[in-house]
Amino acid sequence: TGTLMAGKRGLVMGVANDRSIAWAIARAVAAQGGELAFTYQGEALEKRVRPLAASIGSDLVMPCDVTDDASVEATFAALAQRWGKIDFLVHAIGFANKDYLRGRYLDTPRDAFLQAMDISCFSFVSVSRHAAAMMNPGGSLLTLTYLGAERVMPHYNVMGVAKAALEASVRYMATDLGVDDIRVNAISAGPIKTLAASGIGDFRYILRWNQYNAPLRRNVGLEEVGKSGLYFLSDLSSGVTGEVHHVDCGYHVVGMKNPDAPDI
Numbered sequence: 458t459g460t461l462m463a464g465k466r467g468l469v470m471g472v473a474n475d476r477s478i479a480w481a482i483a484r485a486v487a488a489q490g491g492e493l494a495f496t497y498q499g500e501a502l503e504k505r506v507r508p509l510a511a512s513i514g515s516d517l518v519m520p521c522d523v524t525d526d527a528s529v530e531a532t533f534a535a536l537a538q539r540w541g542k543i544d545f546l547v548h549a550i551g552f553a554n555k556d557y558l559r560g561r562y563l564d565t566p567r568d569a570f571l572q573a574m575d576i577s578c579f580s581f582v583s584v585s586r587h588a589a590a591m592m593n594p595g596g597s598l599l600t601l602t603y604l605g606a607e608r609v610m611p612h613y614n615v616m617g618v619a620k621a622a623l624e625a626s627v628r629y630m631a632t633d634l635g636v637d638d639i640r641v642n643a644i645s646a647g648p649i650k651t652l653a654a655s656g657i658g659d660f661r662y663i664l665r666w667n668q669y670n671a672p673l674r675r676n677v678g679l680e681e682v683g684k685s686g687l688y689f690l691s692d693l694s695s696g697v698t699g700e701v702h703h704v705d706c707g708y709h710v711v712g713m714k715n716p717d718a719p720d721i
């Protein structure tokens with residue numbers, strides 16, 4: 458525990474359960490004295506998110522479906538009423554129809570393409586616009602991305618294209634909001650077994666491949682992504698914006714298979 462986030466308040470979007478990256482970041486922030494609000498998508502998840510929030514002393518838990526503008530507006534109206542201002546936002550939301558997280562990218566139909574773009578990219582734009590309007594100077598917006606935005610990963614397909622758009626959004630938004638002393642960054646996390654990841658074909662193979670070939674020879678842990686999230690949300694990263702920061706045990710620098718890796 459510490460005081461890096463003392464006096465700071467923020468909203469965490471994307472907790473589904475205790476394996477969610479959003480929850481790992483929330484825990485790291487709470488341990489440093491930050492005050493948190495949460496959103497969940499759909500009633501089924503409320504039962505999971507409320508007790509998690511309560512465990513770190515938060516009772517500000519709201520429904521929010523990012524595909525619905527009225528729902529997003531209601532969330533930020535409730536937040537403004539309760540707190541007035543905020544200091545940070547975590548956007549850990551992504552979705553693509555899993556029927557298209559396999560096979561050829563080329564075969565992605567328009568509706569699946571637009572849905573992946575809407576939920577995984579545009580939602581960061583829309584929630585950030587609301588968040589920035591109520592943000593104190595020194596504020597920080599953070600999203601989550603994956604290496605499949607930069608390079609072709611098997612099965613990632615339309616999600617890779619949506620993440621590429623998300624990463625470009627980070628740069629444009631950093632430029633829009635820099636004049637207000639608000640920073641915008643992304644963490645590009647290595648593969649972690651979460652609910653969202655279970656939709657990706659052959660995910661266990663991807664985990665093993667990263668473990669054997671990443672410079673650190675292991676997969677990144679949730680707590681490590683949490684700590685890096687804390688860096689971006691805190692004053693430690695006050696000079697950093699528009700950045701896509703890899704938290705992947707170094708996998709992104711690798712050009713070829715590790716010759717000593719076992720067969721998988």
Ligand code: NAD
Nearest residue numbers: 471472473477478498522523550551601648649651652653
């Ligand atoms: P997760 O399943 O725990 O979180 C995904 C969240 O997105 C869920 O809470 C879900 O409710 C939310 N969501 C989906 N559609 C929504 C909608 N319409 N409105 C509101 N919320 C919606 O999985 P996670 O792995 O923690 O995912 C968080 C983020 O991290 C995602 O952007 C994901 O792409 C990214 N990421 C994950 C990995 C990984 O390997 N797990 C790696 C890199 C990046």
